[in-house]
Amino acid sequence: MVGLSFLDQNFQETIEHKQKMASFLGLYSKSSSSFLLLCFICFALMKLSNVRAWSKEGHTMTCQIAQSLLSPDAAHAVKMLLPDYVNGDLSALCVWPDQVRHWHKYSWTSPLHFIDTPDKACNFKYERDCHDQHGVEDMCIAGAITNFTTQLSHYRHGSSDRRHNMTEALLFLSHFMGDIHQPMHVGFTTDEGGNTINLRWFRHKSNLHHVWDREIILTAAADYYGKEIDLLEKDIESNFTDGIWSDDVENWRDCSDISACVNKYATESINIACKWGYKGVKSGETLSDDYFNSRLPFVMKRIAQGGVRLAMILNHVFGDSQQEFLAAT
Ligand SMILES: *[C@@H]1O[C@H](CO)[C@@H](O)[C@H](O)[C@H]1NC(C)=O
Numbered sequence: 001m002v003g004l005s006f007l008d009q010n011f012q013e014t015i016e017h018k019q020k021m022a023s024f025l026g027l028y029s030k031s032s033s034s035f036l037l038l039c040f041i042c043f044a045l046m047k048l049s050n051v052r053a054w055s056k057e058g059h060t061m062t063c064q065i066a067q068s069l070l071s072p073d074a075a076h077a078v079k080m081l082l083p084d085y086v087n088g089d090l091s092a093l094c095v096w097p098d099q100v101r102h103w104h105k106y107s108w109t110s111p112l113h114f115i116d117t118p119d120k121a122c123n124f125k126y127e128r129d130c131h132d133q134h135g136v137e138d139m140c141i142a143g144a145i146t147n148f149t150t151q152l153s154h155y156r157h158g159s160s161d162r163r164h165n166m167t168e169a170l171l172f173l174s175h176f177m178g179d180i181h182q183p184m185h186v187g188f189t190t191d192e193g194g195n196t197i198n199l200r201w202f203r204h205k206s207n208l209h210h211v212w213d214r215e216i217i218l219t220a221a222a223d224y225y226g227k228e229i230d231l232l233e234k235d236i237e238s239n240f241t242d243g244i245w246s247d248d249v250e251n252w253r254d255c256s257d258i259s260a261c262v263n264k265y266a267t268e269s270i271n272i273a274c275k276w277g278y279k280g281v282k283s284g285e286t287l288s289d290d291y292f293n294s295r296l297p298f299v300m301k302r303i304a305q306g307g308v309r310l311a312m313i314l315n316h317v318f319g320d321s322q323q324e325f326l327a328a329t
């Protein structure tokens with residue numbers, strides 16, 4: 001179903017990645033045939049469920065941008081928390097939460113990847129919207145970001161709760177800072193953030209959620225950057241260092257209380273989802289140049305904001321100024 005063609009295209013690459021991932025998880029110790037079986041099961045499970053996440057590319061860019069903006073203290077902490085084989089590259093593991101969300105052990109993380117808001121309400125209210133389908137409070141992206149930020153803030157003082165795995169907390173936080181900036185991750189309930197709105201993207205089948213997760217990014221990479229995601233990412237970076245967004249960055253970064261900031265990010269997303277994501281889109285239609293050209297700037301800006309703000313949070317929690325920042329939690 002959703003995301004299937006992506007998996008097939010990138011099968012080799014994914015296998016390689018999963019091998020690394022499996023060794024990270026301590027699973028790649030047996031024979032490669034049991035590993036292949038594991039892969040098969042993973043694929044089968046992924047095919048069964050709607051995919052809800054910035055694509056691999058979106059998450060990778062968000063995390064690369066963030067890592068380039070870390071203070072020395074935060075850069076050191078991140079390096080200490082990452083497994084050796086990624087050579088200090090946070091972005092290599094920023095999709096990890098998507099890969100484990102269907103595993104039994106991590107099934108509790110599944111509702112943390114998105115926020116369902118009432119259809120057409122076009123706003124976000126934490127008390128009303130931040131819960132899972134059984135009504136358990138805080139089980140949404142906004143609650144998850146605050147949760148893992150709080151967990152990580154104990155790392156520096158060596159006061160971490162032993163039940164919490166700091167590496168996992170870092171990966172979850174990094175991933176969810178990407179997700180909360182993907183506008184369709186804060187979407188309407190009935191259509192599952194656009195996942196059930198099937199349509200065409202130029203010539204192939206897709207859905208509205210996936211258009212924002214991946215199609216726009218890949219079309220941009222193909223049309224303007226010779227399919228080089230790294231070049232696309234460098235262009236995003238140059239646009240906030242001394243380009244169109246350079247005057248906005250301070251404002252993006254501004255945050256004195258994590259809970260309030262997370263609510264702001266979710267509100268920004270549902271506003272963009274309403275005005276630019278859903279607007280004028282009907283199930284069964286074909287989206288092409290007009291939609292692509294007018295939405296591309298939003299996708300790029302959200303990736304930039306996600307990266308800048310992830311760095312801001314990591315600089316807080318691994319630096320000196322965390323007290324006030326977490327006051328409300
Ligand atoms: C933390 O989680 C990672 C990934 O799940 C695992 O490989 C690692 O062994 C865990 N660390 C601790 C200290 O449990």
Ligand SMILES: *[C@@H]1O[C@H](CO)[C@@H](O)[C@H](O)[C@H]1NC(C)=O
Nearest residue numbers: 112138139140143144147164
């Ligand atoms: C916070 O993290 C812990 C595990 O580290 C988990 O049990 C709990 O459900 C999480 N809550 C949210 C809202 O993310």
Ligand SMILES: *[C@@H]1O[C@H](CO)[C@@H](O)[C@H](O)[C@H]1NC(C)=O
Nearest residue numbers: 232235236239243244300301
């Ligand atoms: C960067 O800004 C220029 C306008 O100065 C724009 O044409 C380009 O699309 C932007 N690139 C990205 C990746 O946002």
